[in-house]
Amino acid sequence: MRTRRILPLIPLLIAACSHAPAPTEPPVADATAAIHALADTHAEGMLRLDPLLATMVGDHRYDDRLPDTLTDAGLGAIRKLNQDTRAGLARIPRSALGGEDGLTWDVLDDLTRTALEGLEHGDQLMPLDQNDALAIQMPVLGSGAGMHPFRTVADYDHFLSRIDAFDRWVNTAMSNMRRGIASGFTRPKAVMNRVLPQLEAQIVARPEDSAFWGPIARMPADFSPADRERLTGAYRAAITGTLVPAYGRLRDFTRDVYLPACRATTASEGLPDGTARYAFQVRAQTTSSLTPHQIHELGLSEVKRLTAEIGRVAKDQGFTGTTPEYIGMLRRTPVDPAQDAAGLLARYQAFKATVGPHLPALFGHLPRADFEVRLIEPYREGAASSQYVPATLDGSRPGVFYVNASELKNRPIGASPSLFLHEAIPGHHFQIALTNENPSLPLLRRIVQYNAYIEGWALYVEKLGGPLGLYTRPQQSVTALGSELFRSVRLVVDTGLHHEGWSREQAIQYASTTMGTTAAFYEREVDRYIAAPGQALGYKIGELCISRLQDKARNALNERFDLRAFHDAVLESGPLPLSLLETKMDTWIARQRQVVVR
Secondary structure, three states, X not given: OOOOOOOOOHHHHHOOOOOOOOXXXXXXXXXXXXXXXXXXXXXXXXXXHOHHHHHHHOOHHHOOOXXXXXXXXXXXXXXXXXXXXXXXXXXXXXXXXXXXXXXXXXXXXXXXXXXXXXXXXXXXXOOOOOOOOHHHHHHHHOOOOOOOOOOOHHHHHHHHHHHHHHHHHHHHHHHHHHHHHHHOOOOEHHHHHHHHHHHHXXXXXXXXXXXXXXXXXXXXXXXXXXXXXXHHHHHHHHHHHHHHHHHHHHHHHHHHHHHHHOEOOOOHHHOOOHHHHHHHHHHHHHOOOOOXXXXXXXXXXXXXHHHHHHHHHHHHOOOOOOHHHHHHHHHHOOOOEEOOHHHHHHHHHHHHHHHHHHHHHOOOOXXXXXXEEEEOOOOOOOOOOOEEEOOOOOOOOOEEEEEOOHHHHOOOEEOOHHHHHHHOOOOHHHHHHHHHOOOOOOHHHHHOOOHHHHHHHHHHHHHHOOOOOOOOOHHHHHHHHHHHHHHXXXXXXXXXXXXXXXXXXXXXXXXHHHHOOOHHHHHHHHHHHHHOOOHHXXXXXXXXXXXXXXXXXXXXXXXXXXXXXXXXXXXXXOOOOHHHHHHHHHHHHHHHHHHHHO
């Protein structure tokens, strides 16, 4: 692992973020028991109010429901849960807790404060986007290959209830969007132009052509004839009588009413609460105190550094063009290109077989849960990037690494080793599975998600491709550097779009020029940043923090530094805000030094 030059801005990532709520009742007598109970109560509330989160982690008590984040009642319930938890937290003295119990207090404090602040900048008036909106996720959920289970008759009936709930969601969403038009809270046109074809894809003439027909086509053989007949009829009626009309209403409203009223601007700061909104989004997604402009400057510095580093490699390889031209050339001439989707999936499966035997050299603890590699569905591939969907907590449903293979329509493409490391092992699947399987963590800590930690870890491990057996050719190592450069470009583009006054076209041009590829290639990426302000910042901010912590540990421990132990320590507590991760790792370094001294 090469030593990294840390930029002056990086220490600002570690600003303290814990602010205890004011106590309203006498402190509890047993702080340890109280924090365990409070964490469990809050986790239960999260699962009850977010049934899709419950389904994802394998808790099937709420499989007949959908989240309510659009109505006053639903938002009120979310507010009450977080206010009640903060009241309970105020009665538990932080000073009486240590170790993981202290971190649980800190996580609850951060989580509830962020949730309450987020309600002040809620997106209930803008419920549609091309990636995360319920209308876009429902076909995946109901395809029979998503996270909703279709193993029992009850599972099938539960999803019928979810279809009814979705019909109500569509009506509420359209009502909220009308309110958003009236109050100036609308999505940018670029976002909605990507939503429209996804809605259109769900309006089919025959139920058998619907993504929602998947569970019927793959119905378990042990269902009785009566159940098979009833469920087939029920799903046929639900698709033709509920889902297709609901998507039709939403498509017509989006096309005829909403899109004409959408704003031509792209910036989050262009909304009525814009400056405060984007500042919150940046804090929530990076768990840092960096301002948007500081992140913009940090991104420019990282782009400059990485471009120079790749340029030196290009020169050593005898390439005489510019660095972006070199990056573009590598992308156009991938190692071992696949001609079709089956070939691409086979290459990713081969990566899995290669990496597995090398993991014990870098990690002391390995997850038990398995993962699959699948293609992103055709109706989503124009808007969704490659991504990972976690396994259940008990490992009964494997994780899924979804690959976007849409470029195969134009040319052969290669499987990306760095993408595999990021999304699968030892990236998202590895980290999330280890967290799920850690019995010492309370349920809350196993289901909470912090973008900068999760994405930062996944970007950090892309640099481990050499010892993990994937970077066997110089081109693959340079491609990994290009992946890091790409995440640095995101710092510049996201803040450029939402804070620095950049247009969509300017952002696309900057990304494509820096990365040496066509503007069309980056249109989908830039539209993703427009739809989810701040999310793309977590990758590089988190990676820089973890890399900085490794440098700190290596310098403090010298020859006694153990990379396996460092990785285990970073992962053992699950996702944390970066400030808490820094504090935890400082304690770990101090303990390791004591061991060395002894």
